[in-house]
Amino acid sequence: SGKNKAVFKNSSAKLNSSLEFLTLSEYITPSTVWQDPDQGLNLSLQVFFCLVIICVLLLAFLGNMVVCLMVYQRAAMRSAINILLASLAFADMMLAVLNMPFALVTMLTTHWIFGEAFCRMSAMFFWMFLMEGVAILMIISVDRFLIIVQKQDKLSPRRAKVLIAVSWSLSFCFSFPLSIGHPALYIPPRAPQCVFGYTVERGYHAYVMLIMLMFFFVPFLVMLYTFMGILSTLRHNTKLGLMSLQRPFQMNVDMSFKTRAFTTILILFSVFTACWAPFATYSLLSTFSRAFYYRQNFFEISTWLLWTCYLKSALNPLIYYWRIKNTSTSCRSFLATLRDVSAPVLFMCAGIIVLWCSGGHF
Template identity: 75%
Template sequence: YICIYMYIYIYIYILAYHSNDFGTQGVGLPLQIFFCLVMVTILLVALLGNVVVCLMVYQRSAMRSAINILLASLAFADMMLAILNMPFALVTVVTTKWIFGDAFCRVSAMLFWFFVMEGVAILLIISIDRFLIIVQKQDKLSPQRAKVLIVVTWGLSFIFSFPLAVGSPLLQIPPRAPQCVFGYSIEPGYHAYVLILMLVFFFIPFMVMLYTFMGILNTIRHNAIRIHSHTDSICLSQASKLGLLSLQRPFQMNIDMSFKTRAFATILILFSVFTVCWAPFTAYSLVSTFSEGFYHKDSFFQISTWVLWLSYLKSALNPLIYYWRIKKFRDACLDLMPKYFKFLPQLPGNTKRRIQPSAVYVCGEHRSVV
């Protein structure tokens, strides 16, 4: 509640103070109010949802599997992104200019890419782990190894993002963007850093994850075909032995393989959300770096706001995907909530058998099934 009141107070104060300062470089007042409402919603969902994920993995020993530890690291990165970056972008959308100074501009850009690259690295590790389990039949990721990989990814993300904090390359404070982003430059070193960052952050992880998912889908398809063909051959042999081949069709066995593919489907959804949310921001960063005309367009602020908050949307969608797809997470989330605060919908899942000690179970004399 304190966070909500603080953001509402900041918004009303800045809106009243700068009500006459909206220029052509910003956005109109109706669109500005819409952006602010959407931003506050995304910020609160990203903050609260990812805090719940971190608390569950920290408090419950049963939730500390390798993949859950990785998801907790991803949630922590998204939570820090919501705390240390989103509020300042929200203020900049209202004021239509960066008011926090040059030094904090560099620090903010460093933190932004630091947390973003960490989240991408965790998603890449999870995708490779699913590939090794399903395709290579190798389950090598233990909780201890997951913790080591988390430390390594945090270190590598810091190495790639730290040059922004010391001004190498030197970021320009954009006059029409809601956050310190890459702008147009003619320096070769600036171009090289942006290209390397985009490759490490988006293009290389995207290609690797796409390759792993295509391999997993191909393996699942071949396994399903092999299982069904093996089932048909067994049914035909049994029917021929009984002399029923000409009398009836072989029995078709319905094999439920959802328990093998559900975890992969969850990771595939996370990958799809990552692609949809971050592909426009990647293209926007590259175009604004190499195209002077695009960087100096009057609509640059509005375009920047759309793509930036589309990328922030991923941090809010991830915990909702966990609640939707992972039953253990859903049950633990509902257990953590007070009884008067359980407003989330009950999604279908495996029903639990509850046996009451006081109940009397009677079996009929001629009844074979209880």
């Protein structure tokens, strides 16, 4: 009897402390599952998202994989900017492998079925690959600024590799705390993947603000400044005819190439801004606004914005193919070689599937 009283007293104390914690901090712990009978998407939206997401996933994976393999296998493609773009393509490809499939399953089931530990790891991967991609865009933008405005072409392939190593290291350092639960994340079904949620804890707010500054606002302002400076310089040079009168012919060719590369980076920057600005705003509102986070259609809003973000990873390879001549030529040659090599393998796999379906034994 005395033992039962002690157990009851300890349970009551734990319950009171947990209730007090919820009252003081006013946010749900990550292990708490939000049960809402109206949560999730209706059938028509599920079918629509499923078809679109599968296309985005395949394009993001296959398109960026081709870019990485081209730069790795072809020595002529290993210029400084192509090495940087290959790192960006690798980050987008890994985002397609380690995040998109699980977000797709969670969108359809409205429950995270992969465990709390992997939920934290997937969030770390999400932000690490995101910050790496933004860092690469910012490095290339600054490089275009130094070339066109300052007339300094200092980025060599060796320096590009050093900058890539530094950017990956910093991205890992900023995102690693998420993998160990500091700060804690919110397991679906509030959203199709583990996300920041509403809280009044100041440390949580500080980390979210730091992440938003590092992945969006600071790079956005830096890139905007460099692009405005480049556009002003190009307009000034065009007006005065400096590029044709004061530079030798070879320099004109080089500067024309650099200007075209700047246009490509400007398009990548525009796509990045259009895809990620809504998600950055959504993340801040989810953390600071209780009314926004507990909206009835929060899951649907999260799904739209999340897959708008993922769309950037699928659009980038198309931009490379469209804008970079060497990339498009090498891509066509590489795909032709890949088709010749993979045709027998695909034929063999198809034969195995046919035999398996017909009840064959091996």
